[in-house]
Amino acid sequence: MKSLLKNAREQKGLKTREVAQILSIDQALISKFESGTRRPTKDQISRLSQLLEIDFETIMIAWLKEKIMYEIGEEEFALKALLLVEQEIQNNKKIINSAVLSSLQVILDEIETLKKQIISFQHFDLHRISKILELEFISESNRLNGNSLTFQETKSVINEGLTISGKSMHEHLEAVNLQEAIGYIKDLNQKKVPVTEKEFLLIHTLILRGIKPENSGKYKNDPLIIREMNLFFNWYEANKNNLHPILLASEAHLKIMTISPFENGNVQIANLLMNWILLQNSYVFATIQGNESDINEYLEVLEECQNKNDKSFFINYILRIEKENLIRAIELVSK
Template identity: 70%
Template sequence: MKSLLKNAREQKGLKTRELAQLSGIDQALISKFESGTRKPTKDQVTKLAQLLEIDYEILMVAWLKEKILYEIGDEEFALKALLLVEQEIQKNKKELNSELLSSYQIILDEIEILKTKIQSFNHFELRQISKTLELQFIFSSIHSNGNLLTQNEIKSVINDGLTISGKSMQNHLEAINFHEILVYIKDLIQKKTFLNEKDFLIIHNLMFRGIESENLGKYKSDSLILREMNLLFNWCELHKNNINPIILASEAYLKILEINPFENGNHQMANLLLNWILLQHNYVYATIEANQNSKEEYLSVLEKSQVKNDKSIFINYILKIEKENLNRAIQLITK
């Protein structure tokens, strides 16, 4: 770990004194970290990883390795103990995942029943559901960003190419762009293309086409963001077959907001990523209704989830929203 810290500091062109000022860590301590005579705390590792743009996972693994070596490296039965620790960690992780899944299981089962019912509808009925929910999703998505078009006006703009008097060109472009994004996502799903970084950036480009001229389809100029986004898509790929799609989508949403990769549109991109995953698995859009109460509930749930660092709060909220939208879809046909 000492070489990781020293090399990263030197590559950034920082002196230990300058790093001390930036990090709030005593200069003498930083020198000891780099010489290996002192070990940083976990909080200090996190801070140094961010400032020196070292991959957090790599630095944490190095920190844990040295911590373990310091504690038991010279013990006669260290290897046997480590094997037992590995088994115990894997067991605890499985139990934790099982416990979390069981807490969601009732509503997950209800959602699957509703989803199966929708899949039993004929082609015409499914098309009716798709068009209606898609329009509601576009309206909710752009309305939350201050767009003044009504749902019927959006329908006229998208389907008939009409210009709505008294509404700005940006309002029109936001509706058109969002519709084109959904067409693009549906085409990817048809081709069985799983979500990936290249198409994610294309979607960001589509969102602001004709509205902004800079930063379209580009992350902020920050190498840490590039690494974090790469890790996010690797994580999605790794877990796409072993985590329930709604849970996977909800966690991906939270990760996007945590990374905050774009200058503009982070909430909308998180929402599009979430619904991209849902649609890939034949769920319906998890649309949050475009009214003040629903918006306040969403913001409250998101804040509580972030402050408490408890993703289950947000996951349960998305499960509830998805169930509501599945019921709404069924009512379109059966009412």
């Protein structure tokens, strides 16, 4: 933990006295935290995590490890006790996850009913609504990232290969690249290729092709980021068959946004990963709208999750969007 704190502070270009001043923690304590001679409180570690932009889960694991080692590390029966603790934590976790799922079950049931209705549609209708929802996703996702192309302009660029007067080449490339990335994801899903780090990085390369090629498909040059992404894919493998697909997709999006592993394209790749998981499980795109009020809501939900360390805000937000988009898909068939 001491290395995490010191490395993060130095990467931010802050001196110990500056950290102490900002957080109202004695400078001597900051130095002791970094030397390992004192352990911060949970509140202090939370504030340090936010200021130094250290992943909260990573720093909490390190903090708890040191706390456990201090309390029982020298005890003769420490390992046997830890095995019992692990079993009890796992049992409690199952109870908590079951309670969380129960609180969400009403909207999950509604979503499953809508999903079954869509799956029952004729192939022609399914293809038509899929193309419309895909175009809407491309348009709105790019607007979320600051692209000024309208839906009709995006449609013209993708379907007709037109160049829109007054719009930058960068904006045109974002639309084309996102379409190619979605096509690649759909192909992976058809071949039943699982979500892997290799494919994740390749999709990032696709969305930045011709825009920021020097940063595409590569994490930031930061050992902490690489470690956090290793932890992310370990988390994904451990939970892909246990969590409900919408909960899994929502958490994956939230984790990528928290880690922010790339120099460019973090919003796009988080959005694509979430929808990759949804499409893999026969749901429709969870399209976050790109108008000002919806962007503000999206950012506020992310901030609330961070400040309160509670992922349920974002999960409920995505559940609402998925339900709205399923209803939208059904409405398209009736037109």
